[in-house]
Amino acid sequence: MDQTEINAGSTGDGARVVLEEAVRRLDATPRRVAVIAADPALVRAGRDGGARLVVGIERTGRRAALEAAGADVVLTDVSQLDLGVLRCDPWTLAYEGFDPAHEGHREALTTLGNGYLGTRGAAPESHDDGVHYPGTYLAGVYNRLTSTVQGRKVEDEHIVNVPNWLVLDLRIGDGPWWSEGGLTAAAERRELDLRRGVLEREVQLTDTAGRGLRLAQRRLVSMHRPHLAALETTVAPQGWSGVLGVRSGIDAGVVNANVTEYAGLADRHLTEVTARRPDPGVLVVQALTGQSRIAVATAARTVVTDATHTWSVPDDTDGRFADRIDVDVVAGRSARIDKTVAVVSSRDRAISTPVQGALDELARAPVDVAGLLAAHEAAWARLWSRFHVRLHADRDAQLVLHLHLFHLLQAVGPHSADLDSGVPARGLHGEGYRGHVFWDELFVLPVMTMHMPEVSAALIEYRWRRLGAARQAAAQEGLTGALFPWQSGSDGREETPAQLFNVRSRRWMPDHSSRQRHVGLAVAYNAWQYFGSTGDTAWLARRGAELIVEVARLFSGLAEYDPDDGRFHIAGVAGPDEYHDGYPGAPGAGVRDNAYTNVLAAWVCRRAGDALLALAGHDCDELVDRLGIRADEQTRWAQLGRRLAVPFHADGVISQFDGYEALAELEWDRYRATYGNIGRLDLILEAEGDSTNRYKLAKQADVLMLVYLLGPAQLIDLLRDMGHSVTPDTVPRTVRYYLQRTAHGSTLSRVVHASVLAHTDTTRAWAMFRDALVADLDDTQGGTTREGIHLGAMAGTIDIVTRSFAGLRLRDSALTFDPRLPVDLHHVDFEVRHRGQRIAVSLDHERLLLESCPCAAAPPVTVTVAGRDMTLEEGHTLEVALPRTGSGDLLGTPLVSPATSPDDSDR
Numbered sequence: 001m002d003q004t005e006i007n008a009g010s011t012g013d014g015a016r017v018v019l020e021e022a023v024r025r026l027d028a029t030p031r032r033v034a035v036i037a038a039d040p041a042l043v044r045a046g047r048d049g050g051a052r053l054v055v056g057i058e059r060t061g062r063r064a065a066l067e068a069a070g071a072d073v074v075l076t077d078v079s080q081l082d083l084g085v086l087r088c089d090p091w092t093l094a095y096e097g098f099d100p101a102h103e104g105h106r107e108a109l110t111t112l113g114n115g116y117l118g119t120r121g122a123a124p125e126s127h128d129d130g131v132h133y134p135g136t137y138l139a140g141v142y143n144r145l146t147s148t149v150q151g152r153k154v155e156d157e158h159i160v161n162v163p164n165w166l167v168l169d170l171r172i173g174d175g176p177w178w179s180e181g182g183l184t185a186a187a188e189r190r191e192l193d194l195r196r197g198v199l200e201r202e203v204q205l206t207d208t209a210g211r212g213l214r215l216a217q218r219r220l221v222s223m224h225r226p227h228l229a230a231l232e233t234t235v236a237p238q239g240w241s242g243v244l245g246v247r248s249g250i251d252a253g254v255v256n257a258n259v260t261e262y263a264g265l266a267d268r269h270l271t272e273v274t275a276r277r278p279d280p281g282v283l284v285v286q287a288l289t290g291q292s293r294i295a296v297a298t299a300a301r302t303v304v305t306d307a308t309h310t311w312s313v314p315d316d317t318d319g320r321f322a323d324r325i326d327v328d329v330v331a332g333r334s335a336r337i338d339k340t341v342a343v344v345s346s347r348d349r350a351i352s353t354p355v356q357g358a359l360d361e362l363a364r365a366p367v368d369v370a371g372l373l374a375a376h377e378a379a380w381a382r383l384w385s386r387f388h389v390r391l392h393a394d395r396d397a398q399l400v401l402h403l404h405l406f407h408l409l410q411a412v413g414p415h416s417a418d419l420d421s422g423v424p425a426r427g428l429h430g431e432g433y434r435g436h437v438f439w440d441e442l443f444v445l446p447v448m449t450m451h452m453p454e455v456s457a458a459l460i461e462y463r464w465r466r467l468g469a470a471r472q473a474a475a476q477e478g479l480t481g482a483l484f485p486w487q488s489g490s491d492g493r494e495e496t497p498a499q500l501f502n503v504r505s506r507r508w509m510p511d512h513s514s515r516q517r518h519v520g521l522a523v524a525y526n527a528w529q530y531f532g533s534t535g536d537t538a539w540l541a542r543r544g545a546e547l548i549v550e551v552a553r554l555f556s557g558l559a560e561y562d563p564d565d566g567r568f569h570i571a572g573v574a575g576p577d578e579y580h581d582g583y584p585g586a587p588g589a590g591v592r593d594n595a596y597t598n599v600l601a602a603w604v605c606r607r608a609g610d611a612l613l614a615l616a617g618h619d620c621d622e623l624v625d626r627l628g629i630r631a632d633e634q635t636r637w638a639q640l641g642r643r644l645a646v647p648f649h650a651d652g653v654i655s656q657f658d659g660y661e662a663l664a665e666l667e668w669d670r671y672r673a674t675y676g677n678i679g680r681l682d683l684i685l686e687a688e689g690d691s692t693n694r695y696k697l698a699k700q701a702d703v704l705m706l707v708y709l710l711g712p713a714q715l716i717d718l719l720r721d722m723g724h725s726v727t728p729d730t731v732p733r734t735v736r737y738y739l740q741r742t743a744h745g746s747t748l749s750r751v752v753h754a755s756v757l758a759h760t761d762t763t764r765a766w767a768m769f770r771d772a773l774v775a776d777l778d779d780t781q782g783g784t785t786r787e788g789i790h791l792g793a794m795a796g797t798i799d800i801v802t803r804s805f806a807g808l809r810l811r812d813s814a815l816t817f818d819p820r821l822p823v824d825l826h827h828v829d830f831e832v833r834h835r836g837q838r839i840a841v842s843l844d845h846e847r848l849l850l851e852s853c854p855c856a857a858a859p860p861v862t863v864t865v866a867g868r869d870m871t872l873e874e875g876h877t878l879e880v881a882l883p884r885t886g887s888g889d890l891l892g893t894p895l896v897s898p899a900t901s902p903d904d905s906d907r
């Protein structure tokens with residue numbers, strides 16, 4: 001640590017200890033480091049003093065000031081400091097050195113996947129040892145296990161950690177294996193190339209006798225052929241010649257052990273493991289999931305080039321199968337080991353058996369990584385040309401946006417269109433939330449629909465196929481319609497665990513989050529957006545309208561009319577804010593008239609009517625007949641659309657639910673001072689013997705979700721139409737009120753707040769957006785990223801740019817723009833697909849340019865900018881001059897007048 005200088009500044013001695021420990025663990029080149037607390041003057045001093053890395057610590061929203069003073073990175077807690085992360089190129093996430101404290105997090109962020117399968121960026125020689133966690137997951141492959149929790153039997157469904165195909169171990173001569181400590185790694189560098197979807201690694205290895213070996217690895221999970229993955233290893237002995245032992249295999253002995261909180265649960269999902277070696281160098285392993293009986297076959301072919309080699313007796317133990325190869329290596333000369341893998345499961349189509357399918361895929365695959373690379377890169381290039389959102393802002397923002405798009409497309413990409421799987425909240429990147437599907441598609445599908453609508457259709461299909469389970473869930477509560485579960489897995493039943501382990505109190509707490517009945521509202525919202533974007537009436541008749549109608553039916557049944565106020569009320573629910581699952585003293589019983597649920601339910605009831613109107617003359621009669629839609633039901637939906645109750649505080653702020661205003665104020669400053677990160681107030685208060693239900697607080701955006709989804713103007717219109725006297729000021733005041741009372745215990749929360757702030761204060765919106773961006777990169781949720789990325793928040797940050805900063809929304813079939821670019825965001829470019837047109841959008845503070853690609857038979861699109869309608873023909877261009885707005889702009893400020901009429905703007 002000779003050259004490393006540690007200045008803990010005003011973060012105090014605790015920070016110094018953490019930092020010293022971080023530097024000690026990091027085996028990279030020592031750097032001069034300065035850690036400065038939330039004081040820009042100290043940051044500047046560190047910068048001016050020549051520190052190589054200046055770290056700002058902020059807990060009070062002063063990121064911008066710390067950055068302006070010269071902080072290279074701004075974190076909310078010193079424990080987030082990963083000294084090895086390099087952020088110098090907007091397309092590369094690089095890590096130098098090895099740091100056990102951050103390895104799990106790095107593995108999740110360097111996961112490779114293609115929507116069908118995802119494999120964490122774990123080192124091939126590693127196994128689950130508390131630091132490393134190799135994990136591979138297949139979309140939609142779940143299994144149920146029974147565990148004993150507090151003396152009671154509980155059954156849970158989990159995404160399955162399938163056999164680890166990465167296994168590749170080395171040793172020099174007959175010394176101990178690398179995985180057993182026989183080789184020591186130094187100067188390790190890993191680079192994730194986001195443009196090409198390739199993970200590269202370089203390591204300097206030394207054995208106990210001091211012999212050196214340079215190792216370079218690269219791997220991919222093919223975006224072109226979803227069943228294929230590959231790992232290429234190149235070795236070069238330094239100053240010695242001899243035998244290099246290689247173990248290349250498949251580990252089917254893996255269990256689900258990625259999440260510490262689940263340590264008490266049963267974890268072995270794979271049974272009946274069999275292995276075969278049909279050809280030299282080819283190994284195929286099949287495992288069966290115990291309860292769901294899904295067969296997963298993994299076939300691997302290992303090929304050695306540029307060195308003579310001999311195969312020796314395989315090393316097969318405890319479900320772990322490995323071929324053994326002795327490679328004759330020569331000083332200064334490289335040898336290469338290519339491992340190509342095919343994964344096929346019994347859920348796949350066009351196969352005879354999974355084993356045969358995997359072997360066939362392998363037989364059709366090129367022999368090496370290089371052979372797979374060109375088509376894989378081309379597939380990524382096609383995706384980037386559709387999805388790329390180019391920002392002219394600071395370097396980090398673009399890098400993180402690339403990272404988020406990259407992981408979004410790896411979790412739900414083009415191959416999802418052929419699968420029956422939903423939007424897993426944590427991607428195919430880890431086992432957090434047991435791999436379940438929540439309402440997060442509300443944040444994911446808008447992005448998909450805009451760029452690749454067929455994937456949205458497939459993800460909505462996941463819900464449509466589970467309508468049977470949702471109807472049954474409604475019927476069990478004496479209701480009609482469809483009650484979609486809060487957590488969903490294989491067959492659409494409610495998967496929310498009954499209890500949640502509190503790591504603070506070491507107690508199990510009841511989990512009442514399934515009181516959130518609003519998942520169906522998200523499903524219906526997405527269905528309507530998809531229809532708006534594609535105009536596909538055949539799809540609406542077959543799929544979308546059925547979902548919307550069944551959700552409207554559910555809320556119609558939940559609503560009770562109160563003649564005293566002439567309104568319908570919905571009781572017994574929880575909103576997106578899970579910290580209120582009931583009133584004080586009645587946990588779990590739900591609350592009455594959650595504003596988010598009621599307003600969105602009213603919106604959906606209106607859309608049910610609109611869907612039938614949109615189908616008039618098409619398949620409306622068939623739909624009405626198939627679903628048995630009665631006239632009185634339609635009348636009731638129309639009534640609910642106008643008369644569902646929405647609670648307000650005395651001063652006109654929209655209330656989160658009836659009675660929220662009477663709750664106690666939390667002492668936010670005291671809690672922040674005591675606990676630092678107070679995102680998980682539910683755990684903190686429970687450990688104190690208290691309850692979140694008592695306070696005016698929120699885990700995440702709840703009422704503000706309405707502004708996020710509908711936009712201020714549509715929300716105001718809707719509330720007025722529902723008979724509430726609201727003014728344009730209602731929204732900014734409601735936003736201010738909840739901004740002060742939100743703990744951001746979910747990564748989704750800052751996404752929504754940033755989006756909402758874009759309407760009132762673009763500078764704060766940009767600051768909040770930057771905070772939302774780093775949630776996974778800096779692992780700001782207290783170490784949860786190692787259990788998988790937060791997919792909804794990743795997609796949400798992309799959505800903020802298009803929906804909020806560029807101000808792009810759908811209004812019926814029209815594209816509307818209300819740009820709100822923050823000062824620090826100079827320029828944005830992206831492409832949108834709408835009703836058959838491909839439109840390149842380019843926006844800065846002065847003008848909006850829309851260029852439609854020539855495409856046969858795409859009808860004209862109505863584009864509305866600040867209330868003015870224009871028509872965009874395929875192959876034409878529209879350019880609109882924008883007046884400068886600056887930050888702090890108010891809602892509804894008129895923005896533009898068209899610079900050119902649609903007619904004279906032709907190219």
Ligand code: BGC
Pocket residue numbers: 425433438439440576578699700745746747748792
């Ligand atoms: C949030 C939910 C979200 C879930 C999965 C929870 O922490 O409160 O809104 O759906 O995470 O991402």
